[in-house]
Amino acid sequence: MINEKNFFIVLLCSLFIFGCSPQKEEQKKEVVPEVETVVFQTGDIFGKTFEQTKLSAKESAEILNELKKYVNINKCKPNDFYEITYSTDTFREQTWTNFKFFPEGKYFYCLNKSTDNVITSQKTEFKTVSTIFETSGIIENSLWESMSAEKIKPAVILAYADIFAWQIDFLTGTRQGDKFKLIYEIETLDKKDTIISYKILAAQYFTENTSYTAFRFEDSNGYEGYYDRDGKSVKNAFLKAPLQFKRISSYFTKKRFHPILKRYRAHEGIDYAAPTGTPVSAIGDGIVKKSQYSGGFGNLVIVKHPNGYETYYGHLSKYGKGVKKGARIKQGQIIGYVGATGLATGPHLDFRINKNGKFFDFLKMKMPSAKILKGKEKENFDIVKQPFLEKLGELH
Secondary structure, three states: OOOHHHHHHHHHHHHHHHHOOHHHHHHHOOOOOEEEEEEOOOOOOHHHHHHHOOOOHHHHHHHHHHHOOOOOHHHOOOOOEEEEEEOOOOOOOOOEEEEEEEOOOOEEEEEEEOOOOOEEEEEEEOOEEEEEEEEEEEOOOOHHHHHHHOOOOHHHHHHHHHHOOOOOOOOOOOOOOOEEEEEEEEEEEOOOOOEEEEEEEEEEEEOOOOEEEEEEEEOOOOOEEEEOOOOEEOOOOOOOOOOOOOEEEEOOEEEEEOOOOOOEEEEOOEEEEOOOOOEEEOOOOEEEEEEEEOHHHOEEEEEEOHHHEEEEEEEEOEEOOOOOOOOEEOOOOEEEEOEOOOOOOOOEEEEEEEEOOEEOOHHHOOOOOOOEOOHHHHHHHHHHHHHHHHHHHHOO
């Protein structure tokens, strides 16, 4: 007969044996979901990439149909990628439960499939991280080589050169011993560590006899620009031409024989002959007043600028990205491409400018002076400028 002490020993041993059995251990083992990742290569077609996965044709179709609500699946780019998570439930046939698409930019798209096969989706924005850099250097050879030696990103170098483009030609005007300083901000996506924007906040360039300084400032109308110490824009109001043209094929005149209509009439613009597809740039900041097919002008963009100016860009083959009525346009932004739409005998840009509704000859125009901040705008600019001016002074 087992005494009380032996009974408890037997009971404890039994519990230990059953508690450590392989069957119990298997029940506690964590199940890791199966995830597939596909990265797009040059020339990949979205639907074809599913052939690399375990998805069935039906599952591939349901994912594509849902994604079409958010993105153009025909415009995937190299290094875009997606992740597929599959069901690990042993009581159902394996199927996808989560699909995440990570295209270029700050958004990604998440699709979820429930146990009863209901698909839900959402567009999500990555968290971004902004980092401010302060750097300076001395010109040894070219601006590009000297700034690259300081590990400054190419896009930042180009933006820096663009800021001072009206003051100095960096291709021919730099000299050994010139100095540069700049403070800039880079914004990256938190998860992908992908750079999505560069922003120069303050910059300086020193020659032997002259110095140039520029500070980024956004005015009350939402226009961003660069201004010198006194609040004067470092850029002229208008570019000298809307494109790098081959030649002028027709000048501003009140009487020109039209090659298609076969009669004389006024031509209140300038025709810039250039190959189809040549980029056309806005000559100044403004708001798109019109962006549509307009009779003899063909595809036409009209931009409304400050102080009563309007510019016309006619016969375009196509419009620039985001160029539609109401859109804000920056000086130098591509608003379209040379074409021959409307009444045109060949590819060219019909460029026109008017002030308060009256067209005039752009080639004889006295360019408006650069914008000068005044009043409250100038006060706000001085507040924004001061800390950057101090930081630039501390850079050596």
